[in-house]
Amino acid sequence: MAKKVSIKDIAAAAGVSATTVSIVLNGRAREMKISESMALKVEKLAEKMQYRPNHFAKGLRTGKTNTIGLIVDDISNYFFGHLAKVVEEEADKKGYTVMFCSSENNEGKSRNILNMLVDKHMDGYIIAPTTFMLPELEKLIDEKRPTVLIDRYFPDLNSNYVTVDNFNGSLEAVNHLASKGNRKIALVTNDTDQLQMKQRIDGYMEGLKKNGLVFEKSMVKKIPFGWPEQKQVKELAQFFNKQKADFDAVFFTSNNLGVAGLEAFSNLGISVPEKVSVICFDDNDLFRLGKPGITVMSQPIKQMAKKAVEVLVRQIEQSGTEASHIILPTQIIERESVR
């Protein structure tokens, strides 16, 4: 490794103490009434000597890292990938870098990564929480560490969160399907306790009710989280095949499920929208550009990410603000999959 320039080296070069250098370099020269000329001299020297403050020493004293921890289910997922991108962009604008982990919706990993991030002293956390994380999350909030939950939250946990109106979005999706004359609307969702999924299911139920359609348990398929895609496709193909005669539309509660579902339809030779209407919560390239285009209930991903960073940074920089609960509206994008 190269010779590291420390504050002492600058102090020596400038003929002042380390204290003075530290003050100047932290922009407190005016405040501490360091002479203009001295301050300038130190700054010039720091630049010339290519001084870079030692992150550890600084952190050890101040606890600050200018780093945000981001936990998502899976960074390769369209939704989370795009979320992460905007989080990173916005964070960067405000001088933070982001460290990310995928929880993979897995208990062991969920609990671990949060501890790891805490050990590394993130200044704040943006988390798409799994239910497994609740104890760690409670501790986090308890210790007043800046945190914002994203995509879902825990009603009993007094934390910031940014989500989407899952209930009404799903309700609208069902309304849309019903308005086109679909009567037998199947639901494909994940087998999970996560709130956003529960809300989407509730919205579906309410949608059926509002449209005078009866709910049938056999019309609902729940896929466990984290299954490899091909396994999902198989399972869905089986489900669709059995139910074949019995439904005219399917509402998918996530974009991953929708992709698997379309693959299953394709394998079974069931054509969309001729044989079955499809609507999906959340968008992606396939839905947008595939043939037929898939009608979706889209989420304002960019806005979610922006808001999350904004709320988080506010909390980091002026602690003690009240919890923000931000619920953004979804928007239907009609394409060709509903008949």
Next chain:
Amino acid sequence: MAKKVSIKDIAAAAGVSATTVSIVLNGRAREMKISESMALKVEKLAEKMQYRPNHFAKGLRTGKTNTIGLIVDDISNYFFGHLAKVVEEEADKKGYTVMFCSSENNEGKSRNILNMLVDKHMDGYIIAPTTFMLPELEKLIDEKRPTVLIDRYFPDLNSNYVTVDNFNGSLEAVNHLASKGNRKIALVTNDTDQLQMKQRIDGYMEGLKKNGLVFEKSMVKKIPFGWPEQKQVKELAQFFNKQKADFDAVFFTSNNLGVAGLEAFSNLGISVPEKVSVICFDDNDLFRLGKPGITVMSQPIKQMAKKAVEVLVRQIEQSGTEASHIILPTQIIERESVR
């Protein structure tokens, strides 16, 4: 914040010195001949008191962070998102977390983020480099910081890298097109100095030559990096429209370009593969599941990521190994877009 348990607290509780605690907790008890019973006592106590080592103090002494820095163009891109996912998985298995940044192929950001990561003392770096980064990269290598380049590299820079055989992959793509009788093969690529793109272009040229096709400059369209998708679509639509009569196939050198291209075709009412054959470097969900399925030259993303982490961790943990140059083969996946 909660009361932080330090090594001193444990030392006090155990009635030994901090030195002993440090030794035990670093698993060097045997080596230092600490008595079994003492070691056990300290370990138990550390656990009971929920001791977590202070990352800064440790880093300040040892320089180790157990963190890998990952720089990609854009985390929301299918290729990089999937790459990042596997990098994170593999890193996690080996006890590292990953900090990521998107370079956005932008000069200012490119140079900045690398410095930021270095300031935060990553143990190693996995980088899809932009040409702007070359000076910083040279410094990195000079200082012997563990680094592996991914997706592309600099021939004159003596670093580890993991890529794909871009030249032969592209050559094969053109061969495939030609073997089906396509004679006028257009190329859509990015306007960039990056090596992987150059290699793909070279592969295309060689492919034309090998198949006795003449190269025409007017058949090549270069799109600047980082344009918003809709701008790309417009530009491509214009290009395709002008060239309409004049080409029977298009080779896209990246999956992003392919997506924009398909959208342009769709807007123009040019049907694939009836009017034009399409082949694309790199895969995604749209290509795989859209109608028609797009024939692609796929990259072994998972393997690339695994290799990168493997090489990097090896270098971190036993410095001074020789530079690894890993070039993985691509594989054609035939679907329905080539006629």
Next chain:
DNA sequence: CTGAAAGCGCTTACAG
């Protein structure tokens, strides 16, 4: 087998 002491590079009262 175990401990006292120095030091990693900062920042921050405190003093003058």
Next chain:
DNA sequence: CTGAAAGCGCTTACAG
């Protein structure tokens, strides 16, 4: 206006 000193929490020679 500026400096000497302590201390953040570790690890590592050195000593016994």
